[in-house]
Structure formats: structure tokens, C-alpha cells
Amino acid sequence: MAVVKQKVAILGAGSWATALAVLLAGKGIPVDMWSRRAGLAAQINAEGQNSRYLPGVSLPPNVRVTPDLPAVVKNARAVIFSVPSHAFREVLRASLPHLPARALLINAAKGIEEDSLLTLSRVFAAEAGEEETNRYVVLSGPSHAEEVGRGIPTAVVVAGRDMAAAEAAQDLFMTGNFRVYTNPDVAGVELGGALKNIIALGTGIADGLGFGDNTKAALMTRGLAEITRLGLAMGANPLTFAGLAGVGDLIVTCTSMHSRNRRAGIEIGRGKSLSEAVASVQMVVEGVRTTRAAYRLAARYQVEMPITEQMYRVLFEGLPPREAVVNLMSRGRRREMEEVALAAALWREKNCK
Ligand SMILES: NC(=O)c1ccc[n+]([C@@H]2O[C@H](COP(=O)([O-])OP(=O)(O)OC[C@H]3O[C@@H](n4cnc5c(N)ncnc54)[C@H](O)[C@@H]3O)[C@@H](O)[C@H]2O)c1
Numbered sequence: 001m002a003v004v005k006q007k008v009a010i011l012g013a014g015s016w017a018t019a020l021a022v023l024l025a026g027k028g029i030p031v032d033m034w035s036r037r038a039g040l041a042a043q044i045n046a047e048g049q050n051s052r053y054l055p056g057v058s059l060p061p062n063v064r065v066t067p068d069l070p071a072v073v074k075n076a077r078a079v080i081f082s083v084p085s086h087a088f089r090e091v092l093r094a095s096l097p098h099l100p101a102r103a104l105l106i107n108a109a110k111g112i113e114e115d116s117l118l119t120l121s122r123v124f125a126a127e128a129g130e131e132e133t134n135r136y137v138v139l140s141g142p143s144h145a146e147e148v149g150r151g152i153p154t155a156v157v158v159a160g161r162d163m164a165a166a167e168a169a170q171d172l173f174m175t176g177n178f179r180v181y182t183n184p185d186v187a188g189v190e191l192g193g194a195l196k197n198i199i200a201l202g203t204g205i206a207d208g209l210g211f212g213d214n215t216k217a218a219l220m221t222r223g224l225a226e227i228t229r230l231g232l233a234m235g236a237n238p239l240t241f242a243g244l245a246g247v248g249d250l251i252v253t254c255t256s257m258h259s260r261n262r263r264a265g266i267e268i269g270r271g272k273s274l275s276e277a278v279a280s281v282q283m284v285v286e287g288v289r290t291t292r293a294a295y296r297l298a299a300r301y302q303v304e305m306p307i308t309e310q311m312y313r314v315l316f317e318g319l320p321p322r323e324a325v326v327n328l329m330s331r332g333r334r335r336e337m338e339e340v341a342l343a344a345a346l347w348r349e350k351n352c353k
């Protein structure tokens with residue numbers, strides 16, 4: 001007798017939600033997806049693809065899309081949140097009364113809540129209660145929907161405070177083309193995934209200005225240094241930033257034409273306004289809100305984040321991108337590793353007794 005697999009719910013119907021639906025449905029798992037817009041749900045069901053957000057990728061027949069949120073999460077063994085980070089609290093709140101008691105809860109969004117400056121795991125704890133965080137995990141790493149949807153080999157990471165939950169998510173997603181690692185460092189994995197978007201906007205701007213690979217490598221490397229500094233101040237393990245959610249995602253987002261953050265940056269570098277650049281991408285550009293959040297977090301934690309500061313001035317204070325480059329290049333002399341190494345030593349002392 002064939003074993004009927006218990007369904008998975010995906011909240012959101014954008015590009016990442018659709019790619020994850022294709023991945024899971026390809027494993028024979030029934031997938032119910034929630035779209036807040038009935039029209040988009042009907043269109044996806046009728047066309048057998050999400051032509052608005054992930055054109056050219058066929059959805060298996062075991063994927064259904066509906067605007068009925070309670071019906072989508074009912075009896076799901078896992079619920080995946082795949083909406084932009086600014087919508088996470090609202091969608092979580094709407095779904096909480098309906099979530100099955102033991103369902104694994106997976107967040108696939110990459111951002112920091114702008115008003116509260118909370119990472120999304122902390123938003124979850126605030127809304128659902130600290131006792132629920134054992135079944136909450138975050139999925140991150142270098143994974144563009146356009147490639148995952150087409151079965152291109154990809155490696156990602158799942159972080160959870162309870163390793164059993166992280167391992168359950170690992171089992172859920174793992175395929176021959178989608179390799180999943182686990183990590184207990186929730187803060188590091190979510191900060192890596194969120195903060196790299198600021199640097200991707202920056203490398204896009206550098207490309208739009210006509211600069212070269214040297215500039216991009218400099219921004220990525222020094223970007224990783226300031227991401228690590230803030231991560232350390234916020235309790236993350238510095239080694240997480242050497243992994244898939246850190247340097248891995250930084251590489252893919254700063255170099256790929258699939259990256260919405262990089263594409264928006266290119267348009268800004270070519271002279272478009274922020275709103276024109278974001279509108280041209282037609283999908284969420286998480287790095288814009290994250291730049292605002294990280295700029296304030298840097299001040300709160302007294303962490304030096306020069307690239308983030310210049311990005312903030314370009315995006316929100318009208319600083320011409322070329323002046324931002326001059327400001328970065330003319331900073332005082334520094335030793336490369338001093339602060340990060342010191343902070344990492346302190347972290348080891350505190351956490352590796
Ligand atoms: N696209 C990728 O390759 C990719 C990969 C990994 C992670 N992510 C992350 O996944 C999250 C979602 O990104 P995406 O690429 O799917 O975005 P997208 O722009 O492709 O789609 C966003 C979806 O969310 C919906 N939405 C927007 N505001 C909403 C709200 N208030 N309530 C409910 N739904 C709302 C939109 O209608 C749309 O269906 C982001 O945090 C992104 O960083 C994306």
C-alpha cells in the first residue's frame with residue numbers, strides 16, 4: 001500500500017515560496033500554498049506555474065494554491081513562512097490560532113524587523129511565546145529561487161535552538177540537488193542572511209558605476225568583516241559567517257544577476273532613484289529596509305559599519321554613490337583583523353568553556 005505523505009504548508013506565493021513548493025512536491029509531498037491575493041492563487045492553479053514570480057518553472061500537480069490561510073495550515077506537518085520580512089509578524093499573527101500543535105515552523109525570509117530591530121526569530125518568540133521556539137528554525141544560505149526551481153545543485157543551512165527541529169527540517173528539504181546543513185546558531189544564520197543584502201546593493205551600485213571585480217571583492221570582504229562585527233555584538237558565533245549563511249550567501253547575492261538586491265543597486269549606480277530602482281525589480285528588495293535597521297543596530301551596539309553607513313547615506317540621504325566610494329576609500333588606516341579577532345576571542349572565552 002502506498003504511504004500517503006502528510007502535507008506541508010507554505011505561506012506566501014512569491015518566487016522563493018514557489019521554488020520551495022516545487023522542491024518539496026518533487027519529493028512526493030503534498031504542498032498547500034497560501035497567497036493573500038485570490039487572483040494570483042487562481043492564476044497559478046490554472047496555469048500550472050507562477051508566471052508572475054517564477055516564470056518558466058512548472059508546478060507539480062501536488063501543489064495547490066489558495067487564499068484560505070486556515071485551510072492551508074490545517075493538518076500540516078510543517079509550515080514554511082516565505083513572505084518578505086516586513087510581512088512576517090502580520091502573517092505569523094494571522095496563522096498562530098490555526099497552527100497544528102506539533103508542526104515544525106520554518107522561516108525562509110531574510111531580514112530584520114525595521115521598527116523593533118528584532119531578528120525574525122525574536123519576532124517569532126514575541127508573538128508565539130518563548131516555549132514555542134523549540135519548533136522554530138530558519139532556512140538560509142545561497143539559494144536563488146530561479147535555480148532551486150530548476151533543480152540546480154544548491155547547499156543551504158537550517159538553524160534551530162533545538163537540533164532535533166533543525167534535523168527534521170534537514171530531512172524535509174534534502175534531495176540529490178538540495179543539500180542541507182544544520183547549525184545551532186540561529187542569530188548568526190539569520191543575521192548573515194539579512195545583512196548580506198546591504199552589501200549586495202553596494203556591489204550592484206559599484207557595478208552600475210562601472211567599477212570592476214577588485215571593487216566587488218573589496219566590498220564583499222570588508223562587508224563580511226562588518227557583518228561579523230555586528231553579529232558578534234548580537235551574540236552570534238563568528239564562524240557562522242564563514243559558512244553558507246555568511247560568505248556563501250554573500251558570494252551568490254553580490255555576483256548573481258538573479259539577485260534583486262544587486263539588480264536594484266546596479267540601477268542606483270546608473271543614476272536611478274531608490275524608488276525607481278526598487279520598482280524596476282518588481283519583487284521584494286530586502287536590503288533597503290535592512291540597511292535602515294542595521295544602521296540603527298550599529299549605533300545601538302557601538303559597532304563600526306562603514307559600508308552600511310555609506311549605503312544608508314546613499315539610499316536615504318541623497319549622497320551621490322561616487323562620493324560614498326570616496327568616503328570609504330579615504331578612511332583612516334586600519335589593521336585588517338584586529339577587532340574581529342579580538343571579539344572572536346571574547347566570544348570563545350564566553351561560549352567554549
Ligand atoms: N527569491 C529568492 O531567491 C529567495 C531565496 C531565499 C530567501 N528569500 C527570501 O524569501 C522572502 C520572500 O522573498 P521572495 O523572493 O519570495 O519575494 P517575492 O517578491 O518574489 O514575493 C513576495 C510574496 O509575498 C507576498 N507579500 C508581500 N507582502 C505581503 C504581506 N503583507 N502579506 C502577505 N504576503 C505578502 C507578495 O504578494 C508575494 O507573493 C524574502 O525575505 C527573501 O529574502 C528569497
Ligand SMILES: O=P(O)(O)OC[C@H](O)CO
Nearest residue numbers: 141142143258259260261
Ligand atoms: O535576490 P536577493 O538579492 O533577494 O537574494 C535572494 C537570496 O537571499 C539569495 O540566497
